[in-house]
Amino acid sequence: MDVQTESVEIVQKKEITKAKKAARNKNIFTVSLFIAPALFVYLLYVVYPIFATFNYSLYNWDGTTVGTFVGLGNYTALFNDAIFWTALKNNVWVIATSVFVQIPLGLIMALMLFAPIRGIRLFNTVYFLPFLMSTVAVGMLWILMFDPINGIINVLVNSLGFENVSWLSDENVAMFAVLLVVVWQFSPFYMILFKSAIVGIPEELYEAAQIDGANPWQKFRSITIPLLMPTIVSSSILAIVGSLKAFDIFYIMTGGGPNGATELMGTYMFKQAFVNFNMGYASAIAFLMFFIALIVTIIIQVIESRRKRVGGYE
């Protein structure tokens, strides 16, 4: 009898594990069916190209004929390429402008939407407009406004008694001019992020501060800013990562010129690939862009997780 129950138990156990296994297999099957379409497109157009780019970067290649293998030759050439270093430096300028001009301006715009003034609805609508325009349209509109002779900005400069400025063709001001446009276009995006964060701050905090006799500046410094810190951090991440990818507006407004003054990694890569057809060299630039973005992402993640472990933002 004992033996019999034991064997029955074994059989039952076996059946249970079998059923479990079957269930798990079925589970895996269902999961794959759900994920397969997205994964397929993603692997084909995002993941595979990164590996292919690295592979191409090891060749001297014009894009049509068979290339010659040069190992890391493209990378050593790149490190000795003054234009690449200029481009990298300019990318850093874009990052700095995004973090230290766009984000504060976005914050100021968001704060104005909560200021005790009239016309908030109008401000709310108009402040956001620049972000809705396509980058090509933005670039062209500002090219016309920056026009050295007929542009409205120089007309204004003239009427104030100053000399005309060749905004986009003077090496010393071109970067400044394009960055102004970048600020114009993207500050509204940060305004939206800050706006929704400010809405989330509990009113009671301000009321309590009011009772304690705090003035507006004190309230701003010790309530608003600390509570907006998570948004400031995530905005900075978006700004840094976005700036590394910058391309459109620079390509349209200056094409990287004059004389490389506004060259970015993105515009330089495009030029090498689709103007000079140095596809191998361009792939090396592209892969470095990927690599820098990866490193920055990892650094941000490490800082984030450390900050979370310590807890709090102050």
Add this chain to the structure above:
Amino acid sequence: MALARKFPLYMIALLLLIFTGYPFLYMLSTSLKSQGDFFEKPFSLFSSFEFANYASVFEMGVSRYFLNSIMVSVVAVVIVMFIAALASYPLSRMNFKFNRPLFLLFIAGMMLPIHATLIPVFKLSQSMGIYDTLWALLGPYIAFSLPISIFILTQFMQEIPKSLEEAAKIDGCTHFGIFWRVMLPMLTPALMTVFIYNFLHLWNEFIFALVLISSPENRTIPLGLQDFYGEFSVNIPGLMAALTLFSLPVLVAYLFSQEKVVKGLAGGSVKG
């Protein structure tokens, strides 16, 4: 007294209003000026209403660009909505071995510079024989819209109570049945966000179009605009008319459903 105290606030608000709004006002009013007025009265606002500029833009055949942009953006976004929702369902609600790594793989795409994929995607479209057709844009448009869409949809799906799913399971629903009948209807607001976000981004997309399209008849709006710049270089009011015309659909959509558009555009980034 109160007004004097508020004066600096009004000053800042007004300066910001001019900074953000004036370029639009300038674009619109210049697009309605004659060439002569443009040179003589550069600052005047709405001094003349010269609709001929718009007529000349239409004569250049803008409808083709509009059609191309609408087709490729709508088709790409609809496919993205469907396959991103499919993938988000197991990623947010089922336990399986590679859940976390897969999720991270998808999300990491948000950080990726497009340039890192540009040459292989260009070669790929050539070897697939779809280079210089709208089909060539579809693949990269879908693939690069997936990360943000999966991010938005998984966030949203995690909030849906598990009990609904279990009830459906007891009623004999398969996973696909649960997805189709329970999840999808509840996802509507998130799908709306996904739609607006991706549609606006693809509508304005430039670099893939620049690399993958060469014939005029396959150009999307951003590429078409560049064309106009060459053609109209001396006729600035005409160029302004083209800019206004091409920006109008999005601006009108924004003015009519401001909240939805703003929420959609900030969708992935605003979590409270």
